[in-house]
Amino acid sequence: MASSDRGDMGTESNRENPQQNPQKNPKESSGHRSYWRKNLQLIAILLFIWAFVSFGMGLAFADALHGILAPLPGTPLGFWFAQQGSIFTFVILIWVYAWRMNKLDDEYFADGDE
Amino acid sequence: MEIQQWTAILVGASFLLYIVIALRSRANSTGEFYVAGGHVPPLANGMATAADWMSAASFISMAGLISFSGFDGSVYLMGWTGGYVLLALLLAPYLRKFGKFTVPDFIGERYYSQTARVVAVVCAIFVSFTYVAGQMRGVGLVFSRFLEVDITSGVLIGMGIVFLYAVLGGMKGITYTQVAQYCVLIFAFMVPAIFISIYVADWAIPQIGFGMDTPGQGSTLLHRLNGLHEELGFSSYTQGSGNTLNLIAITFALMAGTAGLPHVIIRFYTVPRVRDARTSAGWALLFIAILYTTAPAVAVFARTNLIDTVYTEGQFQSHESMPAWFKTWEGTGLIRHEDLNGDGLIQYVGAAAVDEAGNPILNELTIDRDIMVLANPEIAGLPNWVIGLVAAGGLAAALSTAAGLLLVVSTSFSHDLLRKWLKPDLSDRQELLAARIAAGVGVCFAGYLGINPPGFVGEVVAFAFGLAAASFFPAIFMGIFMKRMNREGAIAGMVVGLLFTASYIIYFRFMHPELDSAENWWWGISPKGIGSIGMCFNFIVAAIVRSFTADPPQEVQELVEQIRIPESP
Numbered sequence: 001m002a003s004s005d006r007g008d009m010g011t012e013s014n015r016e017n018p019q020q021n022p023q024k025n026p027k028e029s030s031g032h033r034s035y036w037r038k039n040l041q042l043i044a045i046l047l048f049i050w051a052f053v054s055f056g057m058g059l060a061f062a063d064a065l066h067g068i069l070a071p072l073p074g075t076p077l078g079f080w081f082a083q084q085g086s087i088f089t090f091v092i093l094i095w096v097y098a099w100r101m102n103k104l105d106d107e108y109f110a111d112g113d114e
Numbered sequence: 115m116e117i118q119q120w121t122a123i124l125v126g127a128s129f130l131l132y133i134v135i136a137l138r139s140r141a142n143s144t145g146e147f148y149v150a151g152g153h154v155p156p157l158a159n160g161m162a163t164a165a166d167w168m169s170a171a172s173f174i175s176m177a178g179l180i181s182f183s184g185f186d187g188s189v190y191l192m193g194w195t196g197g198y199v200l201l202a203l204l205l206a207p208y209l210r211k212f213g214k215f216t217v218p219d220f221i222g223e224r225y226y227s228q229t230a231r232v233v234a235v236v237c238a239i240f241v242s243f244t245y246v247a248g249q250m251r252g253v254g255l256v257f258s259r260f261l262e263v264d265i266t267s268g269v270l271i272g273m274g275i276v277f278l279y280a281v282l283g284g285m286k287g288i289t290y291t292q293v294a295q296y297c298v299l300i301f302a303f304m305v306p307a308i309f310i311s312i313y314v315a316d317w318a319i320p321q322i323g324f325g326m327d328t329p330g331q332g333s334t335l336l337h338r339l340n341g342l343h344e345e346l347g348f349s350s351y352t353q354g355s356g357n358t359l360n361l362i363a364i365t366f367a368l369m370a371g372t373a374g375l376p377h378v379i380i381r382f383y384t385v386p387r388v389r390d391a392r393t394s395a396g397w398a399l400l401f402i403a404i405l406y407t408t409a410p411a412v413a414v415f416a417r418t419n420l421i422d423t424v425y426t427e428g429q430f431q432s433h434e435s436m437p438a439w440f441k442t443w444e445g446t447g448l449i450r451h452e453d454l455n456g457d458g459l460i461q462y463v464g465a466a467a468v469d470e471a472g473n474p475i476l477n478e479l480t481i482d483r484d485i486m487v488l489a490n491p492e493i494a495g496l497p498n499w500v501i502g503l504v505a506a507g508g509l510a511a512a513l514s515t516a517a518g519l520l521l522v523v524s525t526s527f528s529h530d531l532l533r534k535w536l537k538p539d540l541s542d543r544q545e546l547l548a549a550r551i552a553a554g555v556g557v558c559f560a561g562y563l564g565i566n567p568p569g570f571v572g573e574v575v576a577f578a579f580g581l582a583a584a585s586f587f588p589a590i591f592m593g594i595f596m597k598r599m600n601r602e603g604a605i606a607g608m609v610v611g612l613l614f615t616a617s618y619i620i621y622f623r624f625m626h627p628e629l630d631s632a633e634n635w636w637w638g639i640s641p642k643g644i645g646s647i648g649m650c651f652n653f654i655v656a657a658i659v660r661s662f663t664a665d666p667p668q669e670v671q672e673l674v675e676q677i678r679i680p681e682s683p
Contacts, residue, residue: 032675032679035679043203046199047203050199055365058192059188059354059358060362062354062358063354063358066353072322073325073326074325074334074337075325075336075352076352079185079188079336080325082185082188083180083187083407084321084407084410086191086192086195086196087191087192087195087407088407090198090199090403091396091399091403093203094395095396095400097202097203097392098389098393098396101207101389101392102389102392105388
């Protein structure tokens with residue numbers, strides 16, 4: 001059955017009966033708030049880099065960077081960012097996010113009192 | 115062996131593999147049919163997502179598109195990969211925590227509204243069907259060129275395979291076939307790319323080869339290509355021609371559209387935990403990036419080889435001297451030479467071409483850009499089995515995407531429309547049957563579109579991204595990051611975003627195609643990029659409407675709190 005299939009992951013029960021564990025809410029919410037703030041900070045930093053390499057280096061500054069041949073001897077820098085560098089950066093950004101957040105999850109939620 | 119035999123063997127072997135997987139992974143519950151029971155390991159989900167996402171367009175058309183548009187083609191490379199950053203950081207982990215099965219599920223519950231759910235279902239079905247038509251078209255193209263079967267039989271064979279694993283196995287069958295299809299398609303894309311890179315640039319890694327010296331030419335490959343472009347009156351390969359704002363708008367619309375496409379989002383419901391959603395997004399983009407960073411290199415090699423074939427050592431070549439591949443593709447009508455000046459030579463030139471006396475030269479050669487990847491191995495003189503491999507890879511790309519999309523269509527009907535709206539008393543078994551029937555009908559409809567393609571597939575795909583960017587992406591984003599965003603705000607935002615984007619595209623693409631040029635566009639933004647403006651309107655309208663309507667109910671605010679934190683380990 002669908003519901004039992006998904007229920008063992010703890011999502012449904014948490015969501016449908018949030019009022020069943022109200023005594024935990026005050027203690028949790030300050031921890032949750034700081035967890036969420038750190039998440040938002042990390043997202044802001046990574047999205048800044050995301051926009052900088054694609055819209056910045058790859059498009060807006062591409063003409064200005066056309067004379068610079070880097071990182072390969074035959075690639076104008078803006079062109080390289082637009083067709084190669086930005087994609088490499090995207091991959092790194094997602095892995096950094098996954099690594100940082102999975103660590104943050106452990107810090108906040110690993111002790112099993114959630 | 116001949117090309118055709120190799121193709122038959124390789125395509126046949128890959129199909130056999132998909133059938134075996136389909137028979138081994140049958141779905142027994144709606145949970146298995148919709149989200150593979152939520153037990154897919156992140157690495158496998160990454161591969162499946164990559165195959166799901168990389169369609170016939172990515173495999174067959176993209177390198178050709180970049181080959182013919184140079185720098186301007188970058189918008190597709192960045193747009194279709196950058197969207198995964200948005201997906202991984204802003205949507206996937208929270209939607210996984212929310213659980214459930216579909217995107218309309220989230221929209222409907224988060225905005226406590228059946229109307230919002232139905233709007234989302236209609237968009238999801240429209241976007242998915244638009245896309246499926248293109249995939250079936252790709253299947254037909256590969257079959258007709260390489261196996262000399264007519265397009266109709268080609269599409270029917272493809273439909274049969276998809277039917278088998280999508281209807282029997284649902285998401286469970288699709289996931290594991292997609293893993294196999296990823297392996298086939300990436301191998302098929304990389305082998306010729308590596309061969310050509312060695313042949314043209316003496317480097318085995320295409321990503322390095324295309325930026326290095328051309329052996330024996332004394333200049334770098336791109337420098338030489340720019341030189342050829344200048345001689346023949348094409349615009350520079352490495353510099354943009356359009357206005358930067360328009361390129362940014364298109365890139366952003368493609369990114370947000372990618373992040374909002376239901377068949378991609380739904381893949382992140384299949385992993386066990388929130389942290390798995392994050393890592394599987396990392397795997398997915400890594401696997402996608404292998405193809406997406408190779409494509410621009412292939413584009414440069416193909417462009418150079420093509421020009422060298424018709425324009426050797428500063429001379430246009432005669433039609434008789436053209437190699438065999440040129441004539442094969444002429445037979446399909448995808449390469450056309452019209453000898454306008456009757457000199458027997460092929461003048462292949464751009465708009466700015468002039469002869470010694472300063473008179474303009476007319477271009478006599480038309481090449482369908484979709485053939486570049488398929489013809490590339492022949493152009494570079496690679497062995498026949500490589501050509502067969504490319505055919506198998508193109509089919510893997512088309513079939514995997516078609517199956518993922520059909521699943522969205524089938525879930526939208528059985529789960530969102532029937533179970534959650536029209537017939538709430540449906541049992542799990544009945545719902546599963548409904549899902550199978552919907553998938554079966556979807557396959558047949560997609561096959562019909564593949565055999566009788568509407569003339570506007572290309573336009574409609576731009577539509578799909580624009581609509582996803584202007585509707586799903588903002589609605590889901592606000593649902594997670596703005597706790598007090600309410601039903602009224604979200605629906606008003608979606609409606610305004612959709613109406614604005616749709617009417618802009620319909621006006622310029624269907625009603626007045628003659629006005630579709632930069633001087634008539636608003637703010638110089640083309641219909642392809644208008645989704646990003648539609649998205650901004652969505653955000654603004656939603657924020658304004660929210661500010662004078664009631665806050666969402668307490669339990670919805672608690673739902674938002676809950677999806678923001680991961681589950682207990």
